Amino acid sequence: MELELQYSKEGKIYSHIRKEYLVATPEEKVRQAFVCILCNEYNYSLEQMDEELEIGAKQRGGGGARADIVIWKNHQAKNNKDNPLIVVECKADSIKIGENDYLQGELYARLTEAPFFVTHNNYETKFWRVKRDKIPGYRQQISNIPKNGDSEKEIEKIFNSLVVFKEDEFANLLHRCHNIIRNIEKLDPAAAFDEIAKILFMKVYAERELLKGKRDNKFTKEHFENAKEYNPDFLEWLFERTKKDFAKDQIFLKDEKINLKEHTAIKIIEELQIYNLSLTSTDIKGIAFEKFLGRTFRGEIGQFFTPRSIVEFMVEMIDPLENEISCDPASGSGGFLIRIFSKVREDIQKDIIRQYEEYKQRLVGNKTSDKLTAKQALKLNEKYEELNKELQNDKKSINTRLFKLSNYCIFGTDANDRMARTSKMNMIMHGDGHGGIHHHNGLLNINGIFENRFDVILTNPPFGSQVEKADVIQASDAQLRLPEEGEKLEKGRRFIIRDGFEEYIQEYYKLYGIEVYENAQSQILDNIGKPIASLFKLKPDLQSDKTEHLFINRCLDLLKPGGRMGIVLPEGVFNTPNAEYVRKFVEGRAFIRAVISLPSETFNSAKASVKCSILFLQKFDTQTQQKWDTLLQTHKEKFEIEFSQELDKLQEIIDYHKSKEEKIAKFNAEDKKKARKTLEELQKKIHKDSWQEAKNDFDYPIFMAETENVGITSTGETGENIPNELIDSYENKDDEKVLKQKGIASYFKEFLQEHKIAWNANYGGKNE
Secondary structure, three states: OOOOOOEOOOOOEEEOOOOEEEOOOHHHHHHHHHHHHHHHOOOOOHHHEEEEEEEOHHHHOOOOEEEEEEEOOOHHHHHOOOOOOEEEEEOOOOOOOOHHHHHHHHHHHHHHOOOEEEEEEOOEEEEEEEOOOOOOOOEEEEOOOOOOOOOHHHHHHHHOOOOOOOHHHHHHHHHHHHHHHHHHHOOOHHHHHHHHHHHHHHHHHHHHHHHOOOOOOOOOHHHHHHHOOOOOOHHHHHHHHHHHHOHHHOOOOOOOOOOOOHHHHHHHHHHHOOOOOOOOOHHHHHHHHHHHHHHHHHHHOHHHOOOHHHHHHHHHHHOOOOOOOEEEOOOOOOHHHHHHHHHHHHHHHHHHHHHHHHHHHHHHOOOOHHHOOHHHHHHHHHHHHHHHHHHOOOOOOOOOHHHHHHHHOEEEEEOOHHHHHHHHHHHHHOOOOHHHEEEOOOOOOEOOEOOOOEEEEEEOOOOOOEEEOOOEOOHHHOOEEOOOOOOOOOOOOOOEEOOOOHHHHHHHHHHHOHHHHHHHHHHHHOOOOOEHHHHOOOOOOOOEEEHHHHHHHHHHHHEEEEEEEEEEEEOHHHHOHHHHHHHHHHHOOEEEEEEEEOOHHHHHHHOOOOOEEEEEEEEOOHHHHHHHHHHHHHHHHHHHHHOHHHHHHHHHHHHOOOOOOOOOOOOOHHHHHHHHHHHHHHHHHHHHHHHHHHHHHOOOOOEEEEOOOEOEOOOOOEOOOOOEOOOOEEEEEOOEEEEEEOOHHHHHHHHHHHOOOOOOOOOOOOOO
């Protein structure tokens, strides 16, 4: 008979171990639920467990710490006060388990000499082994803990089964699977990756089913072989179920199939089945996934991957906040969007913890849980449930804080269909936010990606390529269409919804408004057949233009007034004469807040040898733009007055036509040619001098830094032990993290405060 949670009429929760009813605080509910799991799934008896066990009193020099749950090999070992097998550290769901909690669990395990410990709440369960030959702080994550009755051999196997992925391990596993497919199926790297993606999604689907309470894991070799007896096409059946589960995400085509031989698929399933993606850190999955992709495709599509250290730095610099709308119009594998999503989600979790702790302090002060009344416990639970709803993100949780972040605040596009799919997959593996990702040209509008809309843009656009004049806007680039002759339009509408897009467009109309969305789509529909470059002010008259230049223009167009942006650019944009027009374009529309020069090896892993810098901008608000335009016009008029006689004289020559009375022409064709050239040069000088004078009057501070170490070696390797000047570095001292070296991002934040720059809502000051 399974152990179940029990509550009294007063709302107290029953401790099966202590055999008494306790105040049902959120923390206590998590603990008692995990006791049920230990009994029902791991077969431990109540007699071999204890709760709130005081440990380490002597070692700690006073009243010892209390371990939430302690488990011995058997009840005799408990009675004999032998060293326990497992220590469990439980946390309320409102708490994001972090480094201090892992360290606390490890400390309890070391004090009791337990070989295993667990850190747990309903959002995260991690299993650990303690390495006694290493100093505190060195621990290893493992796949699970032993079940009751496991033999020494089975325990030793678990002790050494480090199968909750570490970064390199996951990347190596994916690479191994990729090679299996390539070697057996003879597929090219990209096609082999597509098949791995399908199988990974099947695994995610199977784990989702397990989290819903389904006990039958469909993603195992054993289940596959048993299922074949009643369903010879079980693999395709599982993929169809997976496609159906992800249908709205537009990840797979309706007729898409698994393009692998059965024994190849079984081999991949066998490689992956013992690993738990649900329990694997999202950071580890993200880093490993990008490592695998970078290694698999190398130079072929390496430009789609920005090194993790650069991504983390740019996100810290830009400091995205809750309810701000973010975009990457060249999203690649989704690195920037994933980190923005993760950072804001962490901020929401911290705020919920803060609200709960403040409420708890007001209600009960410093009372321990055993001193609370049932009424107080009930109020704490009600508050906890109320706050915790904000972390839900499903069909039943519309308008929660996490739902809004996932569905309304993250947007991206990539012109490569494989990368668009990859970034969607990456976002799903990180917790969601994938609905705003599209396979689409980043220079054109789609869904919520249109002008004057974003608070934050982070991007590493493709550079070194050209947007050709022949690259013209197609009707298929839009989700609406022009009305055909005689076709009636609904009142107030300019366009018709294209077939197949009805569900999406109706949703966009609700989100943005019909007029706003149709105006956004008019960027395409009013310019069908024209070169894409013609949409932008940066040299649209040329046969072709550099992609990175157009993306600068595009990003500034996408930003709201006051919005901020970080963009990776080749250093030629900052210092070559032929890019001066780009620099002037930027200076006339935005504040240059920071320029960070990167070492040449930064993008070696993407097979890019060009030296780059990161440019951080803040778009002028309406008042600032008007101030700049007025300054520029004032100085232009001043110089035009200064050179008025010369200007008039040159214009007279150009406009001169011989009269009938004149026997000899005052100016010939050569004179006119020279005058036009001189006038053009003088006008350029006036413009240049006016611009410089306006800049002098519009002077403001700019943060600049040149880096040598950015967490990347000359061979493109990354890791915690590689020097990184970009972000703060810490070291462990006396069980605490102590700042070792301040990073450039911290210096930038000090710069913002010193100059009172309103970078976002966290900073006061003005943008003038």
